[in-house]
Amino acid sequence: MNGGEMLKIVVPGSTANLGPGFDSIGLAVSLHLTLEVVRAEAWEFVPRTAEVKSIPTGENNLIYQVASELASQYGVILPPCRVFVSSYIPFTRGLGSSAAAIVAAIELANELGRLGLSKEEKMRVASIYEGHPDNVGASLYGGLVIGSHLKEHTHLVHIPHIPVDLIAVVPTYELETKKSRTVLPDALTREQAVEASAISNVLVAALLTHNWMLVGKMMDADVFHQPYRERLVPELQHVRTVAKRNGAFGVALSGAGPTVLCFAEQGRGKEVYASLQVAFPHCDVRMLSVETTGSRVYRMALGK
Known part of the structure; x- marks a missing residue:
């Protein structure tokens, strides 16, 4: 240059x-x-x-x-x-x-x-x-x-190309990945590891076949990190309830959080977005795309 x-x-x-x-x-x-x-x-x-x-x-x-x-x-x-x-x-x-x-x-x-x-x-x-x-x-x-x-x-x-609408609920507080990792267990039993990897494998297969209902179920079934991080992100469960009630097929922590990301079939995101704006006036609710x-x-x- x-x-x-x-x-x-x-x-x-x-x-x-x-x-x-x-x-x-x-x-x-x-x-x-x-x-x-x-x-x-x-x-x-x-x-x-x-x-x-x-x-x-x-x-x-x-x-x-x-x-x-x-x-x-x-x-x-x-x-x-x-x-x-x-x-x-x-x-x-x-x-x-x-x-x-x-x-x-x-x-x-x-x-x-x-x-x-x-x-x-x-x-x-x-x-x-x-x-x-x-x-x-x-x-x-x-x-x-x-x-x-x-x-x-x-x-x-x-x-x-993954044909989904994305809605992000961004809380006002920051959450460093390092802190968010401290609440995770140091080890899983073999039984837990098999369960966790099976859920992840099915998530990938469901994403690639556009089986959105199954994608959402696998997001909820995660045992790697979300059950432990939920205490750091109290919004997660409430967002999951509101979003799914209004058309989202899946809800997951975005990375280590605290943002909660909602997934909807293409064309259904605006309804989810509007409902989350009402339910979470103190968060930054954003309509995103892939x-x-x-x-x-x-x-x-x-x-x-």
Whole structure:
């Protein structure tokens, strides 16, 4: 990128788990992080929306740290840039804000450092940073992803189109993933592990065959994390009751929470949305959609 160019990077947010697909299933959603990058004398990150108003503005920014570390692995030093950051992904609410930042950083390093990474290589790097492939996979590929992050390899299956409406109920409080993980059991018995994985397997099969009623049942049947996290997100059970009464087929914590995501067949989401707005006036209720396009990179002349 030369001094007369601007780099634009757009990355969707995501929801993870969908109930029993713990740390392995992700779905891209219609909320985006955007970076507008120009050459500068020193690294600077300039927030442009309320969601990112408190981000570090220098080299302690997560995006810089990930991009710089990745570039250094290839023996490359990135040229300093001014990065204008816009995001409509609520911070620490379970909608993939940190995963989107990691994917944006990888795209930034790849472009500025001319690393020539394939999508599969970007996926591996992102999963190593995040520790699992669900959110980062959805942000990178768009649509639905089902992945496994193993010691030597990251495997991913990508389904671009899942025809559902999404309604998010976003509480006012934040919930860090680290805190949300502390309430989970350290181990499962073999019997519990078989039950949990069977429920997850059926969820995937039901998603791929558009058996929405069965999808909803498997979301409710999760034994990996939602029964333990429910005490941290008191809205979950109430949202489940209201949403299902008004046409949703499924309800699940979005990632570690506290956002609760409701799923409806295409065309039925508005009814669910309206009912949740009435029932949860103190939450941010949003009508969303599945984002079918993953991270995108554009180069353009300044001033255009």
